[in-house]
Amino acid sequence: MGGPARLAIDSANASKHEHMALGVDNLLKQLERRYSRYDPTSLVSLINARAGSGEATELDTEAETLFDLAGQLWEASDGLFDITSGVLRRAWDFRMGSIADPERIEALLPLVGWQHVERLGNTIRLPVAGMEIDLGGLVKEYAADAALQFLRDCNIESAMIELAGDVATLGRQASGQPWQIAIQAPDGGPPIRAVSLVDAAVATSGDYARRITHNGHTYGHFLDPMTGWPVSGPSSVTVIDQHCLTAGAVATIACLKAGLADHWLNASGLPWLMIDAQGKASGPILEG
């Protein structure tokens, strides 16, 4: 999944723990094999390799649902959340810290746009060579929810999983207390706030770790699919919902909405916390 994983299971049976942990680990690996664009044998890599060839790829229910969700999020975000925008990364290299060449961005823009993706029945097809699907963000959060469902199926009533900063919880801790989760500050300072979760998840989206500063401008990691340039969004957004996948989607779209992030978050109805580019924190989680 590309990030640290932490699993806590509260049950009286210690050997059951080990079994469960292995099971969760296995599940996460399976999801990675199926959806990682770095793995040449994955479903996503197959779809991307067939771009422009005319060949459609059949999807199972899980993949179909993830793509359905991606489409709904694309609509709900007015096109800002777009899983085909990953190709723009070729113009930006955040690790190198260099700013993009506008001509390169112009050349990549025709390959971006969920509206171009062809969905027919349970198949998917990318009509133009060079187009790419990236499910990375959604699958990471789906994995947390799926891991908890696996534990629920094994009659576990108390567990917590953390995957790359997102946390999902099942029931309460064995002591009867809710799971206490600390929301980290983007700059690595002391935690901003602790939240109590029971059967809920908290997801954080933000690009504080991956920004480029050039000529006094800071360029964030979230790219606008329409222009190819970064949006000037908040440093980080944290959202709580019943499931990690929906919390994460709302948080990511908030980052893409930039100046309109707080409107979007309020309309979602979910508890949220935002740290803006200047480091100022706001949101109902702070007040609650």
Added chain:
Amino acid sequence: MNRLPPPSPLLRSLGRTLAVLPTYQAIPAWSDAPPAFTEVGLRYSRYSEDSIAQDKVIFGDRDRYDIDVTQLWIEAPVGSAWSVALDVQNDYQTGASPWFVGINQEGQPGVIMSGASIQDNRVEVGVTTRYFWADGNAGFNVTHSDEDDYEAIAMALDASWNTSSDARTWTVAVSSSRDTVNPTHGVIPVFIDEEKLDTQSGYFGVSQILSRTAVMRFGLNYTYSEGYLSDPYKFNDARPGTHERIALSAGIRQFLINADASLQADYRYYADSWGSDSHTLELAWAQNLSASLLTPYIRYYTQRQADFYNVVADRAARFYADDYRLSSYGAITLGARWSVAIGDWTLELEAERYQSDADWGLYDGEAAPALVDFWRAAIAATWRFD
């Protein structure tokens, strides 16, 4: 602890997309807890019977009953494990009702209606106190009802338990009431002074969550009444001194993800010691609209007449009655409910049309000329606050 609010339309629609996957179908676990807020509600409804047809009436006012019902209720949490509720209802009733059935000049049965229009006001007050624990709750209710010619006092106890990871709920309830009839000596002659009747009732039910989208329930009810059970305002009405009733009910609610609507079906079978039995089938479709819920429904009812019912009562028999409510007939109701949430308020509107006919029933019998058709409409507003 953060309590998540009801989902916004966007989250509801994302939830619908995801509900295909088992991961997003987990049955939510509730623990029984008192309401988190106080609720105050006001409801007004009007029930209006069609006038009796000219060819069905022999004598009297053709205008039948109109009833205006106003209800006020308050329910509030008390501490962390209790709640208390107060219900007040006022019924204002006007109109004429069938006094007895005779034979008209064409040899057909016809109704002699009660003389002038009656006007009657009934007030009912009930108090319920409820206790909650982790797996269930129990309530105790006392209700008193008062009008010029009738008084009733009733007590009820109910309890429910959640089991099986909260997917199943068992409910039991018992109640007892004492009614006192003091018929008004007015336009219609009445032949009793004061009479009493006692009723005992028990209910047992189970509700089972079948999946994230479906719930099923079964119920069984037994009621026993003893005392004066006849209608003092009917000339030809002499009913047995005891009445036993059982009712079996079943219902299912299935939420259909793609339609964003729930299909609801309910069936009830009733049988009693007076020889009557009945079937009720109701189908409803609760459709989520962008900001409200619209539920059209249809109900079919059919009953078999009581043993001692005749279209023109047989006064020579030990028990006799010509009350249309004891005859064989079928009835169809078409209605709709609409509710919308506006901030802390909920507004509900409801309207239904009921028509009955002896030919619509599954059972043969002597058709009562006084079978009734009516309109009913209601409006309610509920306010919830911390």
